[in-house]
Amino acid sequence: MASASSRDREDALASFAANNHSQSSSPITVADPLALYSEPSGSAPGSFQNEDLLLGAGGGGDGGGDAEFFGFSRPEFRQAQLAGTVQFYKRHVFLCYKNPKVWPPRIEAAEFDRLPRLLSAAVVVRKNDMRNETRLTICEGHDGTETSNGDVLIFPDMIRYRRLTHFDVDTFVEEVLVKDGEWLPGAPESLNGFYVFVCSHGSRDRRCGVCGPALVSRFREEIELHGLHGKVTVSPCSHVGGHDYAGNVIIFGPDFSGAISGHWYGYVSPEDVPILLEQHIEQGKIVDWLWRGQMGLSEDAQKKLHEQRFQLEGDITVNKGKEPTGTWVDGSRTDVFETPVEVMACCQGNGSSSCCQQPLLSERTDEKVVKSASGRKTNKKLPRTKSGKGVGARKVCSMPTWLESWEREDTYAALAVVFAAVSVGVAYSCYKQL
Incomplete structure (x- = not known):
């Protein structure tokens, strides 16, 4: 049974590599037509990919040329409609794994990065068995921190599983994502506050490589200035779909009713970061002119809600x-x-x-x-x-x-009540005079 599952997973991975098709906001997706990087086959054996290769190609750099043509002043910035650009899904899984500087363009297919490769393949194989449409994205991981390598964050469940390994992938997907149960021996930990993810996958698209790191830095500065340390967590993440909307930001947290919601924002610039913190996080208000859509809503529902709010x-x-x-x-x-x-x-x-x-x-x-x-x-x-x-x-x-x-x-x-009271008073007065 296990060998059959492994064959299915490897077949799914081979099919993905050959056809390059999936949901546009998952890391297992077709590259954006405007993505400008070459795609190396994988990371260095057993370790991180050569950083100089990626940085030399412009990934994550913010030099003069990159900032002008791929940053917040690029010609096409804020030229497209945003509302309704998030495909319908109901659950978002983030795997914490290394950092954007060493992510290859398709980390979910990198030969030597076994954990993200096997997890994404298992999700593809079992997606039809899942009751909740699920997306998988890679976020930054640092051992010994709140997001160590191998940690898995799940929204809107607001839970974290610690230290997933490639040996545990099949069991984890089966128990947690298919059966909606718990993965043992791991135990879910509750997540509190707001979680902000910024697409910074520079080896996938240069716009994300330029805009993402600048936004992450500004978020961290403003979180300290607003006294939100410990209440808001920000992390770089891999491709979420819609490169041309960079900077792309996703915010998960409680809405005005206390329910957990996930809102996507696009064309975010560093100057917009204080507005997102003050309005979306502190006041519970949607910043609609940057709003792309919402987890749990179809594209049409997003557009309709956007028009209604307008x-x-x-x-x-x-x-x-x-x-x-x-x-x-x-x-x-x-x-x-x-x-x-x-x-x-x-x-x-x-x-x-x-x-x-x-x-x-x-x-x-x-x-x-x-x-x-x-x-x-x-x-x-x-x-x-x-x-x-x-x-x-x-x-x-x-x-x-x-x-x-x-x-x-x-x-x-109200007038009827007043007239009735007056009538009763007059009748009672007449009765007393009899």
Whole structure:
């Protein structure tokens, strides 16, 4: 039985190498058409791949040429629609293994990196037996840390298994991914807080090699500045699909209802990192203008949810670090910060809250938060600007006030109660006079 399983796994690996097909957001995928690296056959025997080979090819480098053509200022940056670019899946498995500098372009097929090769092949063989559509991605591993080599992180389960070896692959896949049970002798450990993964697979695509490391560094800096050390963990990861959307970021953690969600962001630049930490992680709001999609939703559902959030009432201009334009309100100068695209940050999850169901009135003005020269915040009705590639307003979902949620039927019911009480009082008064 074991030999048959091994043959199936090796057949799956050979088929993958020959056909190069799988889900676009799994590391066992077709290379992006714009990937610019050659693909060496594997790592050095029993060890890490030659770093000089990868770095010499431009993997992970951020030199002048790479930064200009493959970084955040590349010509095609932020030129494509993001919402709906995540294929449907329900479970994400991350194998901690070495680091991006030594990952070959196809680490899941590298001859001498047996653990990721055998695990990815086993997932392919058993994927039809799994109740949950599963994706496998490699993330950075360092022995003696929270993500040691061989550790496996599973979302949305928020669990970790320690020190998986290539000898354990078949049993692990069978017990955990197929039967949804526990792997013994290993025991699952609970994960807490938020986990951020940044595609930094430079040997697969130079855009990820340039953008990824810069984003990881900025995340780590901002995590310290925001006092989120121990609450937010960031890690480089291998190919997740959509090279042209680099920087690609995935955030796993509790949403506004406490359920674990996984949200994908694209075209993320270092300047966007504080916004993701403040809005998505600290406030539980989707940063919609960078949002690619969500684990557990189909592409169509992602697009529909994105459009629904864009039709919420309650537009608030938020400072994105751009230069303010002067405006005069009530005789004093105010600063309204302009942003390059119209965006919205709203409720995480499936949009079932009342906040995410408020329709947009076609003809109205928006309540915009403006800041006066003295630092005082002022609410003032300002004309709405249409979205576009130029100046727009970033939206933040605001909850309706008590008066706005008071329906006409409620008014009639209240009046009926008042009239009934008056009638009873008058009748009782007349009765006493008899």
